[in-house]
Amino acid sequence: MHIKPAAILVLLPLLVVAVPARSAESVFLTGATVYDGTGTAALENAVIEVKGEQIACIGGEATCPVTAGAETVDVSDRFITPGLVDAHVHFSQTGWLDGRPDSRIGHDFYDYEALQQALSATPDRWYRAYLCSGVTAVYDVGGFPWTLELEDHAADHPERPHVRPAGPLITHFEPVFPIFQVLDTGLFLPMRTDEEARASVRELAGMGARAIKVWYLDPPQDETEALDKRLLLIGREARAQGVPLVVHATQLRGAKVAVRAGAHMLAHSVRDRHVDEEFLRLARQVGTYYVPTLIVFQNWTRAIASVAIGKPPSLDDPNDCIDAETRRVVQDAARLHATLPDKLRYLARVISRRVNEARQSAIMEENLRRVYEAGIPIATGTDAGNPLTFHGPSIYREMEAMERAGIPAAEVLVMSTRHGAAAMERLDDFGTLEAGKLADLIVLREDPGESTHAFRSITHVMRGGTLHEITRFAAE
Numbered sequence: 001m002h003i004k005p006a007a008i009l010v011l012l013p014l015l016v017v018a019v020p021a022r023s024a025e026s027v028f029l030t031g032a033t034v035y036d037g038t039g040t041a042a043l044e045n046a047v048i049e050v051k052g053e054q055i056a057c058i059g060g061e062a063t064c065p066v067t068a069g070a071e072t073v074d075v076s077d078r079f080i081t082p083g084l085v086d087a088h089v090h091f092s093q094t095g096w097l098d099g100r101p102d103s104r105i106g107h108d109f110y111d112y113e114a115l116q117q118a119l120s121a122t123p124d125r126w127y128r129a130y131l132c133s134g135v136t137a138v139y140d141v142g143g144f145p146w147t148l149e150l151e152d153h154a155a156d157h158p159e160r161p162h163v164r165p166a167g168p169l170i171t172h173f174e175p176v177f178p179i180f181q182v183l184d185t186g187l188f189l190p191m192r193t194d195e196e197a198r199a200s201v202r203e204l205a206g207m208g209a210r211a212i213k214v215w216y217l218d219p220p221q222d223e224t225e226a227l228d229k230r231l232l233l234i235g236r237e238a239r240a241q242g243v244p245l246v247v248h249a250t251q252l253r254g255a256k257v258a259v260r261a262g263a264h265m266l267a268h269s270v271r272d273r274h275v276d277e278e279f280l281r282l283a284r285q286v287g288t289y290y291v292p293t294l295i296v297f298q299n300w301t302r303a304i305a306s307v308a309i310g311k312p313p314s315l316d317d318p319n320d321c322i323d324a325e326t327r328r329v330v331q332d333a334a335r336l337h338a339t340l341p342d343k344l345r346y347l348a349r350v351i352s353r354r355v356n357e358a359r360q361s362a363i364m365e366e367n368l369r370r371v372y373e374a375g376i377p378i379a380t381g382t383d384a385g386n387p388l389t390f391h392g393p394s395i396y397r398e399m400e401a402m403e404r405a406g407i408p409a410a411e412v413l414v415m416s417t418r419h420g421a422a423a424m425e426r427l428d429d430f431g432t433l434e435a436g437k438l439a440d441l442i443v444l445r446e447d448p449g450e451s452t453h454a455f456r457s458i459t460h461v462m463r464g465g466t467l468h469e470i471t472r473f474a475a476e
Ligand SMILES: [Zn+2]
Pocket: 088, 089, 090, 141, 142, 267, 383
């Protein structure tokens, strides 16, 4: 479990490491520049005392004196931040089209039931990719009932990220029900009537869902009024059950209804038009967490494009965190291309998506700036599991996109640590580096206060007091 000192000395001569995993004795990380996740200025030449799973002390040498003879890890010239939090992922999806039978590509090509069986049996595949990328906590906002077991499965384990699962989603969009009906269960619960909507909320609460996730696609015009009212009802029932409401609503109208319904989190940007004063006022009042997910739509288009041209996509994976099975399955782009009945139609689809995307990206970026300036809490989320949005390393591009949209790097850092933990309702345990919290942190070569690009330079991840060299999680 812990790092062999000999291996470290070969690979990282800068770090003198002799760290027993979760020692009952204190271990001191000394000399790093620390961003503690609270948004305060970086602490230079810091000392972090780790005892067992927790941070015992964090500060300068005077505040946290190193005990004579104690184990120390010299991290001078390095940067430390809290472990990253991805506030929007799906363990039931793979990062490729095999996990999305509703995409129409590969619908007859992949065995979706077998896939779900395999995924439920091997969540370690994604745990490993997350730790490898420095992500120590994830919010799974929609998945099969088996995902609800992941929270306990991953808790208190030094090689697994914290998982907060929402379980099945409530939606009015019924065409997807049969497509995702496998393993004698569904991915979706209905909201055809008020009573049914309330029953779906109670069912989820009874299953132990950590959020009530509503997939609120823009309703048909003649149903808008009734469905909007029903979403408010779902919000009331969720409150009565004591479970937070998380809503997918990418259109301003629906997003406003979601916030009025008391949404704890909006899982995506508003992307049809610019957010207005009314939206900003409502979201601020409610304290809704806004998760921009800037890159997932572009990644979808890249996936469809790779099939349309029959060429496997390039993978953005600086530390080799994407597992062998995922690398293999994206190579199917060429074989899927051969199955397309009308190749020109698919090319046309890619082009029209690209056109829409440029417009929508500009709107999403402007909305992110407005939401940020209005003081609404923003949490970083990737929507990992969607095609080409890979579990783990996709968080780098998401953070970089947020910075490009105009959010300062030091603020993106807080959104990717503290705010993510708060969105998951786990801020008491992690998300910032403070005495008494879990020792979940990452070590970087470059300065994340200067640029979000620095997160790619990760060398170590500590989860619950156990320090890992990230290369140990790299794919074979
Ligand atoms: Zn999602």
